Amino acid sequence: MIPxxxxxxxxxxxxxxxxxxxxxxxxxSSEDLxxxxxxxxxxxxxxxxYLGSYGTRGVGYDVDYLRYQIAREIGVTQDWPVVIVGIGxxxxxxxxxxxxxxRGFRVVALLDADPALIGQTVAGVEVxxxxxxxxxxxxxxxxxxxxxxxxxxxxxxxxxxxxxGITSILNFAPAVLTVPEGVDVRKVDxxxxxxxxxxxEQRKAGGATQGAAAAAAATDGGAA
Amino acid sequence: MIPxxxxxxxxxxxxxxxxxxxxxxxxxSSEDLxxxxxxxxxxxxxxxxYLGSYGTRGVGYDVDYLRYQIAREIGVTQDWPVVIVGIGxxxxxxxxxxxxxxRGFRVVALLDADPALIGQTVAGVEVxxxxxxxxxxxxxxxxxxxxxxxxxxxxxxxxxxxxxGITSILNFAPAVLTVPEGVDVRKVDxxxxxxxxxxxEQRKAGGATQGAAAAAAATDGGAA
DNA sequence: TAGATTGTTAATCGATTAACAATC
DNA sequence: TAGATTGTTAATCGATTAACAATC
Numbered sequence: 001m002i003p004x005x006x007x008x009x010x011x012x013x014x015x016x017x018x019x020x021x022x023x024x025x026x027x028x029s030s031e032d033l034x035x036x037x038x039x040x041x042x043x044x045x046x047x048x049x050y051l052g053s054y055g056t057r058g059v060g061y062d063v064d065y066l067r068y069q070i071a072r073e074i075g076v077t078q079d080w081p082v083v084i085v086g087i088g089x090x091x092x093x094x095x096x097x098x099x100x101x102x103r104g105f106r107v108v109a110l111l112d113a114d115p116a117l118i119g120q121t122v123a124g125v126e127v128x129x130x131x132x133x134x135x136x137x138x139x140x141x142x143x144x145x146x147x148x149x150x151x152x153x154x155x156x157x158x159x160x161x162x163x164x165g166i167t168s169i170l171n172f173a174p175a176v177l178t179v180p181e182g183v184d185v186r187k188v189d190x191x192x193x194x195x196x197x198x199x200x201e202q203r204k205a206g207g208a209t210q211g212a213a214a215a216a217a218a219t220d221g222g223a224a
Numbered sequence: 225m226i227p228x229x230x231x232x233x234x235x236x237x238x239x240x241x242x243x244x245x246x247x248x249x250x251x252x253s254s255e256d257l258x259x260x261x262x263x264x265x266x267x268x269x270x271x272x273x274y275l276g277s278y279g280t281r282g283v284g285y286d287v288d289y290l291r292y293q294i295a296r297e298i299g300v301t302q303d304w305p306v307v308i309v310g311i312g313x314x315x316x317x318x319x320x321x322x323x324x325x326x327r328g329f330r331v332v333a334l335l336d337a338d339p340a341l342i343g344q345t346v347a348g349v350e351v352x353x354x355x356x357x358x359x360x361x362x363x364x365x366x367x368x369x370x371x372x373x374x375x376x377x378x379x380x381x382x383x384x385x386x387x388x389g390i391t392s393i394l395n396f397a398p399a400v401l402t403v404p405e406g407v408d409v410r411k412v413d414x415x416x417x418x419x420x421x422x423x424x425e426q427r428k429a430g431g432a433t434q435g436a437a438a439a440a441a442a443t444d445g446g447a448a
Numbered sequence: 449t450a451g452a453t454t455g456t457t458a459a460t461c462g463a464t465t466a467a468c469a470a471t472c
Numbered sequence: 473t474a475g476a477t478t479g480t481t482a483a484t485c486g487a488t489t490a491a492c493a494a495t496c
Contacts, residue, residue: 005463011419015398029477038400042465049479057478058472074419075426082418089317096313099398099415104422143425144418167428168421174239174323176262184424186417191323193410194306194368195235195298197392198328200408201367202299204391229487253453266489273455281454282496 002073006047010074012037013044017067029060076104081140083166085157086149087112087120087127090172094148095123108140113153130157137164144168151175158185226297230271234298236261237268241291253284300328305364307390309381310373311336311344311351314396318372319347332364337377354381361388368392375399382409 016036020028030048034041048054048061054069055061071077082105084094094100095110110122113130120127128136136142145161147154147169154173161169162183169185171177174192177185240260244252254272258265272278272285278293279285295301306329308318318324319334334346337354344351352360360366369385371378371393378397385393386407393409395401398416401409 003463007423008416008420010423011413011416012400014419015416016400030479031477036400038402040465042467043463045477045479046464053479055478056472057470058476060477073423075422076419080418080422080425089320093313093317094414097414100418103415103419105415105418143429144421146418168425170417170421176236176240176260178262182428184421186421188412188414188417189235190318190321190412191327191329192232192235192239193394193412194304194324194329194370195238195300195327196232197368197394197408197410198299198304199231199234199297201304201392202302204406205367227486254455255453264489266491267487269453269455270488277455279454280496281494282452284453 002050006050009037009039009043009047010070012039013047014067014070014074014076017063017070021063021067026063027060028063030055033061033066071104078104080105080144081108081142082106082144082146083109083111083133083136083140083142084146084148085111085130085133085161086147086153086173087117087122088148088150091148092122094146094172095125105144108142109136111136113149130160133160134164137161137166142166144170146170146172147177148172226274230274231298233261233263233267233271234294236263237271238291238294238298238300241287241294245287245291250287251284252287254279257285257290295328302328304329304368305332305366306330306368306370307333307335307357307360307364307366308370308372309335309354309357309385310371310377310397311341311346312372312374315372316346318370318396319349329368332366333360335360337373354384357384358388361385361390366390368394370394370396371401372396 013033016033020036030041030045034044037044051069051073054066082100084091084107087095087110091110095107100107107125110125110127111130111133112118112127117127118129143166145166147157149157151174154171154175155177158169158177158179162179167183169177169179169183171185171187174189179185237257240257244260254265254269258268261268275293275297278290306324308315308331311319311334315334319331324331331349334349334351335354335357336342336351341351342353367390369390371381373381375398378395378399379401382393382401382403386403391407393401393403393407395409395411398413403409
């Protein structure tokens with residue numbers, strides 16, 4: 001079993017290797033790759049050691065070979081059909097995101113509950129009614145669903161996805177989803193990321209001479 | 225010092241408390257709040273213990289009081305001016321995202337390098353040239369920047385942001401950013417999240433009777 | 449007082465890192 | 473052989489969890 005923290009870094013290594021390959025680099029050391037991926041080389045070697053021994057001592061790694069091995073380990077040598085539910089601003093952006101297609105994901109359908117959106121074409125795909133979910137999942141053997149609806153609709157959508165056989169969900173709605181054992185949910189929450197930054201920013205502000213935090217803290221703090 | 229893992233969960237607790245308050249709930253136990261936030265109650269109590277003792281033994285937590293304490297700890301009782309650079313599909317979605325405003329963040333400017341976009345209005349804000357960054361950061365005391373550009377432009381944008389005094393960056397571009405000590409970067413990478421799901425999906429596929437992974441694995445695997 | 453629930457302790461688990469033997 | 477670099481070991485660090493004493 002590969003540790004979860006390692007799994008989360010494999011796509012980063014994959015991207016870094018692709019960037020190296022695009023620059024015509026055929027071989028790299030763990031130091032090179034680590035720096036391209038923004039981690040330290042001990043961690044990189046430890047991570048790669050879970051996959052096998054794909055390097056050569058004294059030499060380094062063959063970029064293409066390692067890239068293939070990591071892609072195979074992640075599972076992106078095959079194509080993954082994906083369905084996106086909720087075609088608001090974010091759904092639009094996701095449908096148009098070229099990084100999906102280029103990394104082994106294929107958006108096979110865009111669904112929305114709003115009749116006004118049905119029939120519109122987004123990123124070359126026609127928006128369909130949410131009720132088509134079952135047929136689409138069956139037809140395309142969809143295993144991964146993306147939720148980009150408002151928070152209030154997210155649990156319903158997740159329930160329906162699970163009922164149709166989807167076992168991996170990427171959730172952009174700001175809601176905690178309850179799903180049965182065996183279904184994976186990953187959550188991307190834009191405002192949570194900003195709040196984490198705000199927390200650290202607030203703590204920096206003490207010594208800063210600029211930035212809103214310093215100004216606001218001075219106003220709030222009293223003792224300033 | 226509050227552990228980083230705890231900091232990352234505080235916004236989740238904050239959201240759960242807001243949901244409870246919206247439902248008219250005034251008091252909750254650690255068990256109630258933990259389940260609303262999707263964590264176990266031991267972890268929740270441990271997390272809250274880093275902030276202070278805001279509960280009452282035998283009774284639980286006052287929802288509004290705890291909510292305020294967490295908001296104060298995170299720093300979202302004050303307003304954070306934010307600038308978004310890169311007004312493509314994702315930048316549009318971010319500019320329109322109501323979750324920012326409602327959680328203490330105010331988008332004070334939208335910037336793009338593309339002259340064709342300048343002057344357009346997105347979410348009620350006019351898109352300005354990227355070169356206006358300095359003036360905007362100075363005028364609004366911006367401490368947090370959001371990068372939603374293509375990967376190739378991200379490092380340049382980050383460098384300029386740092387030079388202007390921005391010390392927290394939320395990066396949506398699929399690129400590793402190098403920044404000086406003291407600058408925080410958080411990264412949201414849509415395709416990495418999908419790849420992590422694909423990894424786990426691939427491993428489930430063995431026993432599954434449906435899903436693309438099962439089909440593809442059977443085709444690939446040989447031994448099937 | 450009895451029941452409920454917090455805040456904290458201590459044990460466990462998982463992740464990171466430096467150092468280095470193995471080996472190209 | 474000498475230099476370089478991997479893959480692995482072991483120590484350290486941080487996060488999670490169960491259990492329970494404190495106390496409302």
